[in-house]
Amino acid sequence: MVVIILQYLAMDKIEHIGIAVSNMDAAKATWQSLLNTVVYKTETVDNEQVSTAFLQAGPNKIELLQGTHPDSVIAKFIKKKGEGIHHIAFAVTDIYAEMQRLKTEGFTLLNNEPKNGADNKLVCFVHPKDVNGVLIELCQERIF
Numbered sequence: 629m630v631v632i633i634l635q636y637l638a639m640d641k642i643e644h645i646g647i648a649v650s651n652m653d654a655a656k657a658t659w660q661s662l663l664n665t666v667v668y669k670t671e672t673v674d675n676e677q678v679s680t681a682f683l684q685a686g687p688n689k690i691e692l693l694q695g696t697h698p699d700s701v702i703a704k705f706i707k708k709k710g711e712g713i714h715h716i717a718f719a720v721t722d723i724y725a726e727m728q729r730l731k732t733e734g735f736t737l738l739n740n741e742p743k744n745g746a747d748n749k750l751v752c753f754v755h756p757k758d759v760n761g762v763l764i765e766l767c768q769e770r771i772f
């Protein structure tokens with residue numbers, strides 16, 4: 629029983645890798661050519677000031693992100709570090725329980741409550757300063 633509970637409170641798999649891009653149309657063409665596939669979903673997430681485009685590579689997903697405002701997190705990131713890998717997102721079964729677990733483990737969460745993400749997810753972010761410089765996103769499927 630303990631094993632099942634521990635499994636429940638864990639990161640299930642890498643849900644997507646977020647890539648910050650400055651020109652979405654050019655980036656979509658690049659990644660479609662690289663992966664020999666087509667973007668399966670585009671979505672603007674206003675509360676994050678980002679437009680996103682998703683591509684599937686086997687069981688894995690690439691999320692292209694472009695800022696929709698000069699002050700957006702993505703625009704700031706590109707200004708500072710240029711285009712590139714922005715975050716790694718993990719799928720979780722219970723984002724509330726996982727957030728609580730990470731807090732007790734001493735990780736800094738960037739939002740106290742899960743927020744609506746792209747691709748029908750509830751999301752939360754973990755500060756890169758606590759994870760060897762890597763921004764981490766937790767994703768739980770939104771049921772409704």
Ligand SMILES: CC[C@H](C(=O)O)C(=O)SCCNC(=O)CCNC(=O)[C@H](O)C(C)(C)COP(=O)(O)OP(=O)(O)OC[C@H]1O[C@@H](n2cnc3c(N)ncnc32)[C@H](O)[C@@H]1OP(=O)(O)O
Nearest residue numbers: 646673676678701705714738745746751753756761762763
């Ligand atoms: C939700 C839609 C979609 C989805 O999948 O559903 C998304 O993934 S949206 C993705 C965009 N949204 C976010 O990233 C939200 C969480 N991010 C933040 O809150 C900020 O970006 C934060 C706190 C990580 C950094 O913001 P801040 O204002 O502090 O910017 P600074 O430039 O001052 O950065 C401080 C410090 O962190 C380093 N940094 C910033 N971004 C990243 C990153 N993506 N990966 C690694 N490190 C990052 C930055 O270089 C600074 O480090 P320093 O050593 O002080 O220079």
Ligand SMILES: [Co+2]
Nearest residue numbers: 646691717765
């Ligand atoms: Co993401």
